Amino acid sequence: MLRISKLTDYSIVILVFMAKDGNSLTSRQISEGSNIPLSTVSKVLKSLTRKDILCSTRGATGGYTLAKIPKKTSVAEIVAAMEGPLAITECSDTEHATCSEEHTCPLKSHWNHINLAVKSALRSVTLQDLLSPIPSYTVNAVTSPYTNIS
Amino acid sequence: MLRISKLTDYSIVILVFMAKDGNSLTSRQISEGSNIPLSTVSKVLKSLTRKDILCSTRGATGGYTLAKIPKKTSVAEIVAAMEGPLAITECSDTEHATCSEEHTCPLKSHWNHINLAVKSALRSVTLQDLLSPIPSYTVNAVTSPYTNIS
DNA sequence: TCAAATGGTACCATTATGGTACGGATTGGC
DNA sequence: GCCAATCCGTACCATAATGGTACCATTTGA
Numbered sequence: 349m350l351r352i353s354k355l356t357d358y359s360i361v362i363l364v365f366m367a368k369d370g371n372s373l374t375s376r377q378i379s380e381g382s383n384i385p386l387s388t389v390s391k392v393l394k395s396l397t398r399k400d401i402l403c404s405t406r407g408a409t410g411g412y413t414l415a416k417i418p419k420k421t422s423v424a425e426i427v428a429a430m431e432g433p434l435a436i437t438e439c440s441d442t443e444h445a446t447c448s449e450e451h452t453c454p455l456k457s458h459w460n461h462i463n464l465a466v467k468s469a470l471r472s473v474t475l476q477d478l479l480s481p482i483p484s485y486t487v488n489a490v491t492s493p494y495t496n497i498s
Numbered sequence: 499m500l501r502i503s504k505l506t507d508y509s510i511v512i513l514v515f516m517a518k519d520g521n522s523l524t525s526r527q528i529s530e531g532s533n534i535p536l537s538t539v540s541k542v543l544k545s546l547t548r549k550d551i552l553c554s555t556r557g558a559t560g561g562y563t564l565a566k567i568p569k570k571t572s573v574a575e576i577v578a579a580m581e582g583p584l585a586i587t588e589c590s591d592t593e594h595a596t597c598s599e600e601h602t603c604p605l606k607s608h609w610n611h612i613n614l615a616v617k618s619a620l621r622s623v624t625l626q627d628l629l630s631p632i633p634s635y636t637v638n639a640v641t642s643p644y645t646n647i648s
Numbered sequence: 649t650c651a652a653a654t655g656g657t658a659c660c661a662t663t664a665t666g667g668t669a670c671g672g673a674t675t676g677g678c
Numbered sequence: 679g680c681c682a683a684t685c686c687g688t689a690c691c692a693t694a695a696t697g698g699t700a701c702c703a704t705t706t707g708a
Contacts, residue, residue: 350581350616352500354666374684387668394686406682407675431500434528460528462573465619466500478608524653537699542654557706558652610687 356430358384359392363401363426364478372411392430399429418479424470436469488498506580508534509542512630513551513576522561544582547578568629574620584617586628 354394366373373378375393381387403415414421428434459464516523516534525543527534543562546552553565564571579586 350500350502350577350584353664376684385667388666390685391667397685404685406685407674408675409676410684412675412685427500434500462620462623465622466616469619470614471616472696473608473612503695526653534696539696540654541698549656554654555703555706556654557649559707560705562654596657 352427353431355392355395356427358382359387359430360423360478361394362389362392363396363414363421363475366402366412367475367479372413374411378412379403380497393408395431396426401423401425401429407430414475416473420460421475423473423475423478427470433444433461434452434470500601502577503581505538507544507547508532508538508576509546509580510541510628512539513546513564513571513625516552516562516564517625520589522555522563524561528562544574546579549575551575551579564625568625571625573623573628574617576625577620584620586612601615616618628641 361382362378362384365378373381375390376386378393379383379389382389384392393402393404397404397412400415402412403422404410404412424434463489511532511534512528515528523531526536528534528543529539532539533544542596543552543554547562550565551571552562554560554562574584591594603636
């Protein structure tokens with residue numbers, strides 16, 4: 349339902365935890381601090397490291413640190429790191445045989461536009477923003493008029 | 499990967515086809531016109547009818563018509579009709595036991611904000627917009643600088 | 649009465665996801 | 679030099695979601 353995966357959700361929680369701590373942390377420490385199983389934490393940390401959101405130090409006294417200051421890491425980057433390049437539709441990243449149909453191809457540019465809008469929405473929120481517990485914007489009032497459409 | 503389902507994709511194709519035709523169409527006509535299997539078309543049409551995006555007439559000489567003019571139907575409505583209420587995160591629509599943790603709850607309001615941004619992005623494009631094959635906006639130039647993040 | 653159409657539901661194959669485990673590679677301390 | 683602690687890569691399986699199809703009931707016009 350156009351929903352991020354649980355691992356992506358975990359990655360946000362983990363990154364917020366790490367940003368608040370500030371120090372280099374082992375996967376075990378992060379697991380205990382965030383109440384997420386060690387194996388799962390490990391998986392998430394490795395994905396984030398591969399995408400240069402985290403830095404890792406191997407060997408004894410090793411661990412993970414943020415690769416950049418929280419303000420420089422956007423939610424879009426985190427989602428992309430965990431779920432691959434942001435592509436709302438299938439034809440955005442893979443070639444499809446039926447895409448050569450006359451009626452579907454004109455839609456592609458529109459999907460790209462929608463895709464871009466979603467991407468910029470995710471890019472507008474940084475890890476730094478997620479550190480402050482209470483945001484300034486109010487959401488509930490804006491969401492309600494869209495629930496019932498006649 | 500934050501991707502719409504194939505059925506949602508089909509629903510867009512079907513609605514564009516119907517909007518271009520303008521007349522009342524049977525599911526068989528739509529199936530043949532859009533190259534989507536009849537059973538699948540039927541499933542999509544029923545979902546769209548339940549959400550008041552289409553009107554249906556039963557019995558012989560029955561069929562489907564758009565419930566509103568194309569300008570009044572947004573992509574957000576279509577996605578919501580096919581995939582349920584737009585909720586990027588799990589905690590947005592279901593209660594979760596672990597959500598009572600101190601570190602995860604502050605994130606909820608941020609997800610709501612992101613959710614709203616995505617929703618308004620999808621709401622900004624109407625079925626009417628999808629009818630013109632070549633849109634006015636250019637997307638490729640904007641997308642490229644985001645592919646590699648160091 | 650019959651044929652054509654929508655409505656509802658149930659089913660299964662395929663795919664994606666979530667979660668875990670295991671062995672290998674690296675590094676600091678004794 | 680050895681050992682323990684840690685990250686790294688990958689493979690595995692259970693579960694859930696999705697895609698696609700089929701079937702029968704209901705409705706309605708000729």
